[in-house]
Amino acid sequence: MHLRTLVEVVTLGSFAAAANRLGYTASAVSQQMTSLEQHVGLPLFERTARSAHPTEAARAMVRASNSIFAGLEAVLEAARGAHEVTSSEVTVATYDTLARAVLRGVYEDPEIRGSGIRLRVEIHNPSIAVRTISSGDCPDIAFVYRFSGSGLAWPPAMRQLDFGRDRYRVVAPAAWELDAAGPPSAEVLSDIPWVLHHPGTSDAIAVDSAFRSAGIRARAMGHSDNFDVAMELAAAGAAAAFVPEIVTTGIPAGARVVDVPSLDLARDVHALVSPSAPGPATNAVLSAIRRAMPGPTRARPSVPAAEPEARPEPAH
The missing domain is CATH 3.40.190.10 (Periplasmic binding protein-like II)
Structure with a gap:
């Protein structure tokens, strides 16, 4: 494992590039290289405050690794053949x-x-x-x-x-009738409460970027990374949500999908x-x-509320 990481570091030229290729953090790659140095008893990198350059010992290990990996691949291929027959x-x-x-x-x-x-x-x-x-x-x-x-x-x-591609869709309380006169404007969508991802997650960053690109200043009434909860809040008339289309196959009664062409995320x-x-x-x-896999989804007909709810007034 550490030898494969060494090959990536020397080939790509940095701990950070190897980390990105392998799905590690840069600090994890650095720890692996330190462990490998301790194991072989030789310095493999000349480290400065800003960089780490492979030594000739590291380059020699990388050159020798080709035959090691070729032999390992032959062993794995034999195992795969047996596995496919029996598993x-x-x-x-x-x-x-x-x-x-x-x-x-x-x-x-x-x-x-x-x-x-x-x-x-x-x-x-x-x-x-x-x-x-x-x-x-x-x-x-x-x-x-x-x-x-x-x-x-x-x-x-x-x-x-x-x-x-799994496109994101706006789910809102059916009683709000956001698209009664066509796709709602950025101003209308900035005027309603939303249930959003917890800040700082990769999903939240992507959603925030999509809202900014559409000119929408989403006002959070709450946060949840659970899309079922977000749609239930929409069905209860509490907030709109921005969710992957794949989850809208189970949209609850009282909520509906609203088409917003300007809000583009997948x-x-x-x-x-x-x-x-x-x-x-x-x-x-x-x-x-x-x-x-579900195809393009459409909101199921929702049960209308006994007394239509007005869209909430903007917060001041």
């Missing part, structure tokens, strides 16, 4: 909104039910899934999402499959497949997940 268990790591949308369909898929494949499911947010992969504790399939420009990266050994969904995953079983699970 029918597939481990899937996914984030909660995708799990809620597809897992029941996958378990009920006739091709999975009749195949003898055993599914093992782990729920992680994407950053934790990538750290798990980078640490070597790799699931057969890991589903992650990232926003355009996101720094989230994973080891190049993982095979990346694209599963489309996250790209990827499946990362381990090189050691059992081929036929893994492909069958991936196909079942594609079949279970």
Whole structure:
């Protein structure tokens, strides 16, 4: 593990670049290199206050590593061949909104039910899934999402499959009738309460940027990273929410999706497949997940309130 990290550091020229490629932090890479130096008993980097340059010993280790990794790959290939013949268990790591949308369909898929494949499911947010992969504790399939420009990266050994884009949609109390006269303006959307992500998270940063680009000054009545809770607050008439389209398949009565063309945000969904995953079983699970993925969603008809609610007055 540390030798692979050394190869990336020497090849890319810095701890930070290697950390980005491998999904670590720069400090974690530095700690690995210190541990490797202690193990080999030689200095591998000449460190200054601003940089670390590989020594000739480090470069020699990198040159010699090619044959080591080639031999290791041959060993792994033999293991994969045996694994594909004998294994029918597939481990899937996914984030909660995708799990809620597809897992029941996958378990009920006739091709999975009749195949003898055993599914093992782990729920992680994407950053934790990538750290798990980078640490070597790799699931057969890991589903992650990232926003355009996101720094989230994973080891190049993982095979990346694209599963489309999950567009964000505005969900608001049906009684507000925000789009009665067409798509609501930025002024109208700045005048209502919102339930937003907790500040500082990667999702919150992406959502805040989308609001700013649309000229919307979103006023928070509360914070929640749980999209089901956010939609329930919309159904209760308390606030609007900005949520991935995949969760709107379960929109509660009393809330509806409002089309806001100027508010543009989507996250790209990827499946990362381990090189050691059992081929036929893994492909069958991936196909079942594609079949279970919801298409473009529309809000279900909501039950109108007995007494229509007025849109809340702006705070002063």
